[in-house]
Amino acid sequence: MPDVVVIGLGAAGSALVDQLARRGVDVLGIDRFSPPHDLGSTHGETRITRLAVGEGSTYTPLVQRSHHIWRELEAETGAELLTLNGCLVLQDAGAGEAHGAADFLATTVDSGRSFGVAVEELDAAAVRARFPQFAAPEGTRACFEPGGGFVRPEAVVAAQLDSARRHGAEIHTGERVLSLQHLPGGVRIRTERASYDADRCVLCAGPWLRALTPPEVASLFTVVPQTLCWFDDASGGHTADAMPAFIWVLRGPTLIYGVPQVSGLTPGVKVGTEQFTEAIDPDAGFTAPSGAAARLWEELVGPRLPGVGPRTVRTATCLYTVTSDMGFAVDTLPGDDRTLLVSACSGHGFKHSAGIGEAVAQLLTDGHSDVDLAPFALGRLQAPAGRG
Ligand SMILES: Cc1cc2nc3c(=O)[nH]c(=O)nc-3n(C[C@H](O)[C@H](O)[C@H](O)COP(=O)(O)OP(=O)(O)OC[C@H]3O[C@@H](n4cnc5c(N)ncnc54)[C@H](O)[C@@H]3O)c2cc1C
Structure with a gap:
């Protein structure tokens, strides 16, 4: 039984599986497609990155960590990821x-x-x-x-998944997750192919997250x-x-x-x-x-x-x-403290995704993270008018 199952291996999920694997966590990552792909939020060759963040200073420590992590990944792999022009x-x-x-x-x-x-x-x-x-x-x-400057999202996702595999993560692609079930002390993840029990589950399904969350959470996105x-x-x-x-x-x-x-x-x-x-x-x-x-x-x-x-x-x-305030969502699901929802969303998340992956990995392994994730609690969000 893996310690952690990460669902969705795009920007946030690939960063998280890499960070968990580097910490020696027994982690299984599952994606319905084969990332990097061009069906979700993480394609188009480039993403702008900036440390002076117009969305607010809450985000600066995350992008600072992302730049650091990507520079290390470049040194380890020779991949070209970050261009500061x-x-x-x-x-x-x-x-x-x-x-x-x-x-x-x-x-x-x-x-x-x-x-x-x-x-x-x-x-x-x-x-x-x-x-x-x-x-x-x-x-x-x-x-x-x-x-x-800019960062190359497909190259980052590929490098993070390769690194996760090298550090011992199990990666399943072409396997869609159908449901999550809260168990005493764990989570059961059912896919098209199998069922996995884990201590913790992290949902990084990007634009598809609504299909795997309860209606009161789905309605916030x-x-x-x-x-x-x-x-x-x-x-x-x-x-x-x-x-x-x-x-x-x-x-x-x-x-x-x-x-x-x-x-x-x-x-x-x-x-x-x-x-x-x-x-x-x-x-x-x-x-x-x-x-x-x-x-x-x-x-x-x-x-x-x-x-x-x-x-x-x-x-x-x-x-x-x-989301209603164009911010991120990092929180446990209501009634399921074993499943964490992680969405670096609202059109500005790529630059922060490696920092988010690191902070969530710290949270899961140490119980707290260097960068404060409290501003991303679900409780602050409102459903758009007209949606229940
Ligand atoms: C046009 C555009 C421009 C942008 N520009 C910028 C920018 O300049 N700078 C910036 O910082 N950010 C930018 N962003 C935002 C950034 O790209 C996104 O915030 C980020 O890529 C979101 O990543 P994600 O991991 O949440 O989603 P994704 O990368 O889409 O990953 C979700 C993954 O979950 C998988 N999945 C979904 N459902 C299931 C399931 N049931 N079972 C298994 N797997 C599943 C999917 O296959 C997918 O791989 C832009 C976004 C867009 C669309």
């Missing part, structure tokens, strides 16, 4: 609301400064002079973090598809050595974000925006609305990113799992 957060005049923050740029600067992270505040003219890739209108304010687009670098000036990753907070409220063209990855500048109105069942599938890329370029990319051409090189759909 800088991150630029821009905010239009009169804009600010994003990801649960009332003033995303101010929170970015404050969280960075409170942890001694190097950040530079820039006005519109300074942005245009220093980063000509951004047509910042007068009144735009910005913050440049040289130590931000909404799954919304997002479309990612790679546009032609028409001017050739949008490579990772010339341009930082960026987030641009707009009035709406909405935002665009992006990563420059990276050698060896899809040849284009990756840009996305966000939508929170169309919710889906992750098993139902989703196709990007026709014309979505053209609209994104016409309305938001063309006017703001000069030199990025309208030709779409690639599109992809990826799923956000969203």
Whole structure:
């Protein structure tokens, strides 16, 4: 009987099985697909990372640990995971609301400064002079973090799972978990193939977590598809050595974000925006609305990113799992203190996922974690209106 079963081996689950295996825990990881895959929340080649966190300083210690863990993994494996080419957060005049923050740029600067992270505040003219890739209108304010950049999610998941296996974890892929049953002193996990009893279970099922949680927990999460687009670098000036990753907070409220063209990855500048109105069942599938890329370029990319051409090189759909305050969920399930729900969600979790994996592994082995996970308790969340 394993000590711990981890269900779902994407961003959070692959980090956790690796951390548990490194601590000598007898751990079984199960995934319905074969991660890394492109069906959930962890694909699209790159994720922005930043230590000055607009979602709040609660998160900075997590991403600091993630960077440390990924650098160690790079040294152990030779894999290329983390590229710190800088991150630029821009905010239009009169804009600010994003990801649960009332003033995303101010929170970015404050969280960075409170942890001694190097950040530079820039006005519109300074942005245009220093980063000509951004047509910042007068009144735009910005913050440049040289130590931000991007991370490669598929490569991270693959490296974490390889490391977990090397440290003795048992990994089952292509095996869907059907149900969890609370037992006296443990949990029974039923899959399509077998039944496993374990001391503890950790549910890291990402957009599918609602299928394995009681209704009062499932109702706290909404799954919304997002479309990612790679546009032609028409001017050739949008490579990772010339341009930082960026987030641009707009009035709406909405935002665009992006990563420059990276050698060896899809040849284009990756840009996305966000939508929170169309919710889906992750098993139902989703196709990007026709014309979505053209609209994104016409309305938001063309006017703001000069030199990025309208030709779409690639599109992809990826799923956000969203909570009422855009924060994470790390807590035991009601009536089942043996099962922990772990969701680094709401569209900003990848950069924190290795830190979350480490903290949850500490919690399970030592009874407490270095980084405080209390802000992610389920009790603070509300179900969206209209859902019971
Ligand atoms: C378009 C987009 C852009 C983003 N940009 C950023 C960014 O720039 N920076 C950032 O930090 N974050 C970003 N994020 C957020 C980040 O990618 C996610 O928060 C993170 O990847 C979530 O990981 P997860 O482990 O919760 O889910 P996943 O990685 O999807 O993992 C869940 C796993 O559970 C498995 N599973 C589900 N149900 C079962 C079952 N019944 N049995 C067995 N296995 C099961 C699935 O197969 C899957 O592998 C972005 C997300 C999207 C969609």
